[in-house]
Amino acid sequence: MRSDLHTVAVVGAGSIGCSWAALALAHGIPVHLADPAATARDRAVETVRAHLTALSASADLMDGLHLHADPAEAAATADLVIEAGPERLDFKRELFAALDAATEPDVVLASSSSGFGPSSFQDACRHPERVVVTHPFNPPHLVPLVEVVGGTSTAPETIEAAMTSMRQLDRRPIRVRAELPGHVVNRLQAALWREAYDLIGRGAISVTDLDLAVSNGPGLRWALLGPIATQHLSGGPGGMAHVLEHLGPPMVDWWADLGEPELTPELTGRLVSGVTTELAGTEDQVRLDRDRALQELLALKARLGLDPSHGDAR
Incomplete structure (x- = not known):
């Protein structure tokens, strides 16, 4: 599984998604941020810029932000895909199936879900072994904690890659070894x-x-x-x-x-x-x-x- 990040895709331009995007940009990693709502994409530009300012990062890094309406399009060239969409199981199952079809099999598909374990939606994918939860603590661009949770079909190398990727973003990942409602934190x-x-x-x-x-x-x-x-x-x-x-x-x-x-x-x-x-x-x-x-x-x-x-x- 890929763990060396050159491009990150973030799906969902809400508060968590924009925070993830700013974090990656602040580390010099281009970001493809997707949201079907044009208003969300428009707001995201100012939100991400404000987060970069809070991180004392150069405004020039905004050149690395690319906006998309289609999540599959955003994910197509990414080394890591982070989903930060609504906390609805039907939505996640449909979205992860589309992300699975749009990406190479060695790209980790990570959910920011605050309560669902990967087992509840990874079976919608052809490659469920690369699906994992990387649950951040709000706001992710400031708070370093990330809970990494595998599902019944998640491969050990996916867990390792997710932990490594989070460290590359200067997060503090912890391994949650059981799928529990709400994880640990x-x-x-x-x-x-x-x-x-x-x-x-x-x-x-x-x-x-x-x-x-x-x-x-x-x-x-x-x-x-x-x-x-x-x-x-x-x-x-x-x-x-x-x-x-x-x-x-x-x-x-x-x-x-x-x-x-x-x-x-x-x-x-x-x-x-x-x-x-x-x-x-x-x-x-x-x-x-x-x-x-x-x-x-x-x-x-x-x-x-x-x-x-x-x-x-x-």
């Missing part, structure tokens, strides 16, 4: 959101204070090392063994008391109202500030040697 987020929604629904805490609790507490540490390594360090000389011996039993009791909220109209209203009050119409500025902070945090982690090692395909 979205399940971790969903677990936290479930308890957060329940606590807000109970009236135990406000939306604003809940966000402060995470962003000014465990979120700071998790951004540097992750929850397991952080837990190990909190155990002092005894490390994880000490933590589990002394805090394991009460943690099991906490698990038993975690909530199972229903997303009722009342809870939905409370969440929407709470975050609206919290941000008070500053969403655009907060988003810009967040993205700048992400870049500075990543640079700091690299400088301190806290940049995570690249995942492997074992």
Whole structure:
């Protein structure tokens, strides 16, 4: 399977697709970006240009962006095809069949799906062995994480090629070794959101204070090392063994008391109202500030040697 990238095709000119396109362009790789909607293609030009500016990349790299209405046409000369279309299984099955027919058999076909595993659509292809999920974390041009998930028919060399390609784009791929709804990262987020929604629904805490609790507490540490390594360090000389011996039993009791909220109209209203009050119409500025902070945090982690090692395909 090809892993040395000279040309990338991105199918879907939404937020994820434009972010993928900017990332590849910033690495000097020409991009063929496809979307059947002319309005989406028009918006993509400005969006990709803005992302390149955020990456401090030359505006001249925009010369490498080629727009297409037909996904098959965009994919025809690519070394890697990244699908970033709607999260609908019927759409993905039809699209991957067309991409499979339009490309050489050694071109990896990668989906950005946030929840579907490759097994649910790769059988629509003549060469299902080259279909894989490379699920990014939004926005992909800034956040380095990519989950690589194989399906029942995905070849080991496809996984290896996908991991290598993601590293060429300076991403941090992790190998997810089971097909699960939501993969791994979205399940971790969903677990936290479930308890957060329940606590807000109970009236135990406000939306604003809940966000402060995470962003000014465990979120700071998790951004540097992750929850397991952080837990190990909190155990002092005894490390994880000490933590589990002394805090394991009460943690099991906490698990038993975690909530199972229903997303009722009342809870939905409370969440929407709470975050609206919290941000008070500053969403655009907060988003810009967040993205700048992400870049500075990543640079700091690299400088301190806290940049995570690249995942492997074992």
